Amino acid sequence: MSEPLLKVENLKKYYPIKGGIFGKVSETVRAVDGVSFTVNEGETLGIVGESGCGKSTTGRMIMRLIEPTEGSIQFEGKDILNISKSEMRKVRKDVQMIFQDPYASLNPRQTVGSIIEEPMIVHGLGDRKERRERVEELLELVGLSAYHAKRYPHQFSGGQRQRIGIARALAVRPKLIIADEPVSALDVSVQSQVLNLLQDLQKKFNLTYIFIAHDLSVVRHISNRVGVMYLGKIVEISDSESLYDNPKHPYTKALLSAVPIPDPDKTADRIILSGDVPSPAHPPAGCAFHDRCPVAMDICSKEKPVMKEMEDGRLVSCHLYD
Amino acid sequence: MSETILEVKGLKTSFFTDDGEVPAVDGINFSVNEGEILGIVGESGCGKSVTSLSIMGLLPSPPGKIVGGQILYKGEDISHAKESRMRKLRGNDIAMIFQEPMTSLNPVFTIGEQLTEAIRLHNHLPKKELESRAEELLKMVGLPRARELLKEYPHELSGGMRQRVMIAIAMSCDPKVLIADEPTTALDVTIQAQILDLMAKLNRETHTAIILITHDLGVVAQVCKRVVVMYAGKVVEEGDVRDIFNHPSHPYTEGLIRSIPDLYSKKEKLYTIKGSVPKPGSIKQGCLFAPRCDYVMDKCWTNAPELVGDSHKSRCFLHQEQA
Amino acid sequence: MLSYSVKRLLMLVPVLLGMTIIVFAIIHAIPGNPALTILGTKATPEAIHNLNQSLGLDQPLYVQYFTYLKNILSGHLGTSIQDNTSIASEIWPHLAATIELSFVAMVIAVVVGINAGIISAWKQNSVFDYAAMIIALIGVSMPIFWLGLLEQWAFSVKLNWLPSIGRTDIITTVQPITNLYLIDTLLEGQFAQFWMVVRHLILPAIALATIPTAIIARMTRSSMLEVLKSDYIRTAKAKGEHMFWIVYKYALKNAFIPILTVIGLQTGLLLGGAILTETIFGWPGIGLYVYNAIQYRDYPVIQSGILVISFIFVMVNFITDLLYGLFDPRIKYR
Numbered sequence: 001m002s003e004p005l006l007k008v009e010n011l012k013k014y015y016p017i018k019g020g021i022f023g024k025v026s027e028t029v030r031a032v033d034g035v036s037f038t039v040n041e042g043e044t045l046g047i048v049g050e051s052g053c054g055k056s057t058t059g060r061m062i063m064r065l066i067e068p069t070e071g072s073i074q075f076e077g078k079d080i081l082n083i084s085k086s087e088m089r090k091v092r093k094d095v096q097m098i099f100q101d102p103y104a105s106l107n108p109r110q111t112v113g114s115i116i117e118e119p120m121i122v123h124g125l126g127d128r129k130e131r132r133e134r135v136e137e138l139l140e141l142v143g144l145s146a147y148h149a150k151r152y153p154h155q156f157s158g159g160q161r162q163r164i165g166i167a168r169a170l171a172v173r174p175k176l177i178i179a180d181e182p183v184s185a186l187d188v189s190v191q192s193q194v195l196n197l198l199q200d201l202q203k204k205f206n207l208t209y210i211f212i213a214h215d216l217s218v219v220r221h222i223s224n225r226v227g228v229m230y231l232g233k234i235v236e237i238s239d240s241e242s243l244y245d246n247p248k249h250p251y252t253k254a255l256l257s258a259v260p261i262p263d264p265d266k267t268a269d270r271i272i273l274s275g276d277v278p279s280p281a282h283p284p285a286g287c288a289f290h291d292r293c294p295v296a297m298d299i300c301s302k303e304k305p306v307m308k309e310m311e312d313g314r315l316v317s318c319h320l321y322d
Numbered sequence: 323m324s325e326t327i328l329e330v331k332g333l334k335t336s337f338f339t340d341d342g343e344v345p346a347v348d349g350i351n352f353s354v355n356e357g358e359i360l361g362i363v364g365e366s367g368c369g370k371s372v373t374s375l376s377i378m379g380l381l382p383s384p385p386g387k388i389v390g391g392q393i394l395y396k397g398e399d400i401s402h403a404k405e406s407r408m409r410k411l412r413g414n415d416i417a418m419i420f421q422e423p424m425t426s427l428n429p430v431f432t433i434g435e436q437l438t439e440a441i442r443l444h445n446h447l448p449k450k451e452l453e454s455r456a457e458e459l460l461k462m463v464g465l466p467r468a469r470e471l472l473k474e475y476p477h478e479l480s481g482g483m484r485q486r487v488m489i490a491i492a493m494s495c496d497p498k499v500l501i502a503d504e505p506t507t508a509l510d511v512t513i514q515a516q517i518l519d520l521m522a523k524l525n526r527e528t529h530t531a532i533i534l535i536t537h538d539l540g541v542v543a544q545v546c547k548r549v550v551v552m553y554a555g556k557v558v559e560e561g562d563v564r565d566i567f568n569h570p571s572h573p574y575t576e577g578l579i580r581s582i583p584d585l586y587s588k589k590e591k592l593y594t595i596k597g598s599v600p601k602p603g604s605i606k607q608g609c610l611f612a613p614r615c616d617y618v619m620d621k622c623w624t625n626a627p628e629l630v631g632d633s634h635k636s637r638c639f640l641h642q643e644q645a
Numbered sequence: 646m647l648s649y650s651v652k653r654l655l656m657l658v659p660v661l662l663g664m665t666i667i668v669f670a671i672i673h674a675i676p677g678n679p680a681l682t683i684l685g686t687k688a689t690p691e692a693i694h695n696l697n698q699s700l701g702l703d704q705p706l707y708v709q710y711f712t713y714l715k716n717i718l719s720g721h722l723g724t725s726i727q728d729n730t731s732i733a734s735e736i737w738p739h740l741a742a743t744i745e746l747s748f749v750a751m752v753i754a755v756v757v758g759i760n761a762g763i764i765s766a767w768k769q770n771s772v773f774d775y776a777a778m779i780i781a782l783i784g785v786s787m788p789i790f791w792l793g794l795l796e797q798w799a800f801s802v803k804l805n806w807l808p809s810i811g812r813t814d815i816i817t818t819v820q821p822i823t824n825l826y827l828i829d830t831l832l833e834g835q836f837a838q839f840w841m842v843v844r845h846l847i848l849p850a851i852a853l854a855t856i857p858t859a860i861i862a863r864m865t866r867s868s869m870l871e872v873l874k875s876d877y878i879r880t881a882k883a884k885g886e887h888m889f890w891i892v893y894k895y896a897l898k899n900a901f902i903p904i905l906t907v908i909g910l911q912t913g914l915l916l917g918g919a920i921l922t923e924t925i926f927g928w929p930g931i932g933l934y935v936y937n938a939i940q941y942r943d944y945p946v947i948q949s950g951i952l953v954i955s956f957i958f959v960m961v962n963f964i965t966d967l968l969y970g971l972f973d974p975r976i977k978y979r
Contacts, residue, residue, distance in 0.1 A: 050510035050511065050512060050513075051510055157598045157599075158366075159598055160598070187365035187366055187537065187598075187599070188365060188537065188539070188578055188581055188582060189365060189577065189578060189581055189594065189595040189598075189599075190598055191581070192581035192582075192583075192592040192593065192594045192595075193594045193595075193596075195583070195592055196591060196592055196594060199591070214510065214511065216511070216585060217582065217583040217584065217585045218583050220583065220584075220585060220588060221583035221584070221588060221589070221592065222583075240588070241588070244585065244586070245586075254512060255511060255512060256585070257515075258511040258512045258514065258515035259511055259540065259585055260514070260515075260518070260538065260540030260541045260543065260544040260545075261540055261543060261544065261585065261586075262539040262540045262542075262543045262567065262579060262582050263543055263567055264543045264544070264563045264564050264567050264568075265564070265567075265568075267544065270515055270519070272512075272515050272516055272519055273512045273515075273516070276480040276482055276483065276513065277480075277510075378883060380879065380882055380883060408885075409885045409886075409887065410885065411885070412882070412883055412884065412885035413883060413884035413885035413886075414885055417883065417884075418883045420876060420879065420880065422876050425875060425876040425877065426876045426877055426879070426880045427877055427880065428877040428880070428881070428895055428899065429877070429899065429973070429974075429975055430898045430899050430972060430973055430974060430975075431895070431898070436880075439881075439884055439886065440884040440885065443884060443885050443886060444885060475974040475975070477974070477975045488880070491880070491884065492883075
């Protein structure tokens with residue numbers, strides 16, 4: 001297979017916390033702690049995990065909305081952490097983001113038309129007339145109508161606002177779209193509409209997605225490959241079929257079994273994890289999951305597991321598979 | 323069959339805004355039996371939360387007001403009860419937990435102070451027993467280090483722990499009915515599993531009836547015995563959880579179930595219910611679901627169907643013609 | 646908490662130093678020779694030279710500053726030009742008078758302001774709410790000297806209920822112990838005198854309390870409105886708690902931080918900025934003391950007065966900062 005579109009290696013984001021009389025760094029929050037993955041053109045990589053696992057921070061670092069502490073991000077072979085400003089502008093056009101809260105991410109005083117037009121102006125695409133035509137085309141593409149361009153965000157429902165957010169992201173014909181919890185604020189009946197739309201658009205424009213979400217069913221539906229994050233690290237990453245049908249990492253197993261299934265006859269044996277996710281400022285020694293892991297061994301509290309490739313090509317970070 | 327503890331009869335709750343009366347809940351009926359778990363499911367704006375606030379007498383008023391129907395608690399109509407009567411019922415007979423555990427606890431009072439408040443209000447236990455009762459409650463909801471927790475403040479606890487505290491507060495006076503409004507929506511899946519497990523356990527052990535209000539069909543399927551499906555301020559379907567999920571008779575219920583992505587198998591394309599939830603009061607005539615319905619018939623546009631059936635009720639002409 | 650207090654205390658050092666530099670600079674900011682300004686244009690060169698020497702004005706500036714600083718730290722505030730008294734011993738009685746007046750004014754402002762704000766928020770959009778907020782608006786916009794004159798005219802001249810001027814009757818002398826007359830008269834067992842002191846306090850205290858009352862009422866209202874909408878208030882209602890306790894116990898403690906900020910700021914302002922009220926009511930406080938000094942161009946007194954007033958202002962803010970933690974456990978003292 002050809003070069004991946006995006007290659008992330010050993011990405012880290014540490015936040016120092018200052019304390020004491022002289023404000024020295026007393027502890028470090030490891031929001032993202034050495035994440036590596038690749039995304040191929042035209043595929044969807046899902047990233048799942050619970051709140052605070054670092055999935056959103058990872059997405060934002062790829063957009064360089066947050067500067068990484070360490071690591072490299074290669075987009076089309078270029079290390080985007082070490083390129084000139086003008087080259088970065090091009091990358092900014094190729095990588096777009098869709099946010100969770102469609103209302104908060106749309107300026108309430110701008111018309112929908114100018115919201116969608118804005119990225120085109122920023123990147124100097126087309127003249128006024130061409131941009132207006134493109135806005136109308138985009139609105140129809142995402143299932144709205146051309147006349148909606150003159151309205152304001154508050155006149156739309158949650159699902160429609162998310163469609164506007166998608167149209168804005170598509171305006172500059174990006175290659176990669178990072179979708180951070182794009183459907184979690186939506187009702188079930190609207191959620192499925194937006195998911196279908198995202199899939200249709202992907203086929204039409206050969207888009208690549210990084211789909212960040214906490215809802216495992218949604219991620220399975222939309223992703224080709226899935227990475228599971230826990231406390232700033234990816235614990236398991238593989239194609240979605242085998243990850244969901246045969247999870248390897250104990251955390252993935254617990255996470256999957258915790259999802260309530262909308263079928264009263266399927267009361268699966270739930271693995272109920274005890275306690276809460278530890279603070280990323282004080283992750284447990286060894287494997288970060290060992291204090292909640294139902295199958296923890298002695299070694300787990302001493303040594304950090306490393307990512308290993310299984311025979312079927314999946315990557316798992318767990319001492320069970322040493 | 324066990325006895326009915328709470329019955330909602332033709333409840334109508336409206337909000338009076340500058341644009342006139344907006345019906346949020348429009349003549350709903352359901353009942354809760356002693357010790358059962360009833361699920362009320364629906365999307366945002368269907369009136370499920372307004373229903374629970376109407377029962378508790380906690381509607382923001384103005385603009386909210388109960389304009390019709392009855393709420394019978396042990397046969398007593400509490401829909402227009404005096405504030406002093408409602409204060410005696412709240413927290414003591416009918417307790418409630420809310421969606422946002424992060425903001426539902428008072429940040430400047432200790433867990434202990436907040437936990438013992440309802441007991442002090444309703445039971446007048448002596449101070450010594452109060453503390454041991456509080457400890458007992460925290461243990462009951464599965465919180466470790468109960469004694470120290472009593473002296474801690476909410477911000478020192480995680481979201482899951484706070485929701486456990488909320489449950490402990492709600493259970494502190496052994497209520498007959500517990501209304502849980504989206505109790506796990508703000509929580510992570512693994513924590514959600516813990517909380518649902520806890521609620522099911524408390525229901526078995528204390529025999530408190532639970533009204534579980536949620537948008538998550540998965541949660542309903544796993545926890546509830548009976549289900550009420552609401553759409554645009556009306557009950558559209560009601561029945562045993564198995565009947566509802568295996569043989570949904572209202573097209574809305576069917577559409578909801580089919581539009582959830584499956585965890586166990588991948589579908590090419592998701593089923594979708596077209597359009598979006600209508601604004602309350604915007605549809606004046608016919609079935610409220612008609613504009614979004616795949617099975618819509620001519621009469622659906624003009625006539626509003628009634629909720630009919632015995633144990634499995636549905637508000638749809640399709641169902642009524644089969645019957 | 647202790648580490649925070651120490652840190653906060655250490656931060657006071659540069660603030661206080663800066664303050665002394667500014668106050669020190671005042672006397673040098675006056676155009677021309679200070680000695681000339683002090684002695685007047687008809688002074689002989691000899692007298693100017695002598696004064697320069699006695700004030701140390703012939704020394705380099707930084708030496709003068711360090712001498713000044715050393716004097717302050719050892720409690721020497723200099724002598725008054727006007728009557729050659731030691732400022733350090735003169736200033737306390739005046740300060741005590743101001744503290745007593747400000748304290749009473751703040752008690753009125755806090756009690757009336759907070760309650761008015763609470764009831765306005767609780768009964769939002771009621772007649773009480775509208776009335777209270779209109780009065781508060783008038784209160785913040787009313788010039789104090791005007792209000793003071795109105796009070797004197799109404800309650801002293803027309804009704805003859807209360808004295809209009811001074812801390813005491815002209816014929817009575819309170820034996821000073823602390824110089825806080827409310828305390829001194831009680832310590833002496835002079836209850837008639839105590840009542841006389843109270844009567845003298847009422848009018849100036851009300852005038853002084855007007856603006857803080859209005860500001861506190863408005864802040865309390867907006868802060869309470871916010872809190873009353875919050876989820877934990879709904880939780881308290883769901884427990885069956887009485888609305889009175891929800892408002893006065895659960896909501897007020899949450900709403901208190903911004904109110905406390907305003908109380909702190911206003912207290913600081915009252916202690917230093919009561920010049921207008923004190924002159925109108927002939928109140929022998931620090932404001933009047935400085936005011937008189939200005940009229941006589943008594944620069945050492947002005948300098949010391951400003952120093953003491955700013956010192957108090959800084960300390961009141963420091964105490965306010967420490968008090969935050971009492972009301973909100975989430976405030977971490979790092």
